[in-house]
Amino acid sequence: MGNSVLLSPTDNNQKALIKKLEQEAGTSISLCYQCGKCTAGCPAAFAMDYPPRQVIRMLQLGLTDMALNSNSIWICASCETCSSRCPRGVDIASLMDTMRREALKRGKTDKKVAEFNKAFLSNVKNFGRTFEAGLLLRHNLVTGQPFKDMELGLPMLKRGKASPLPHMIKGRQEMKKIFERVNQFGGEQ
Ligand code: SF4
């Protein structure tokens, strides 16, 4: 089957944004024929306001604001099940990732989500992996809720379920180089 869905956005800004998202994600939304296989296999769809198939449909219709404001792009766990199952080869996981970056750039996400994203990336950049206790502490401090998670966090630290110090991987310098390279291409950190 050829491209079965015509793009309908008439606004040039929307068209340009959709083209940009497609280029950055390395995929084409016009390939999607709305079969729903992505949604059927998505382990996180139950928690999304719009499942993956509908997010793609929004982009096809030029509803970029709706797509970028959806919680779906943040609920997505980047597991890539959708991309591997799509019969049309649409890389939905990559699109979700691209939309997260775009939403951050445009300030379309609330402060807590943006700060969590920043803290998580900082963890990976500095330690090569996540450091849960540090991640939560930083996030809670910068979002003005210093005592949040204490009831859960302290018993976990006591029982050794969470470490008070970060575990670092060996190739941390390589990781930093990856982040520097992403920065050169205008990525968010
Ligand atoms: S699996 Fe592919 S073709 Fe089917 S709805 Fe999802 S993105 Fe579209």
Ligand code: SF4
């Ligand atoms: S990558 Fe995201 S949208 Fe795709 S199946 Fe996984 S959680 Fe769902």
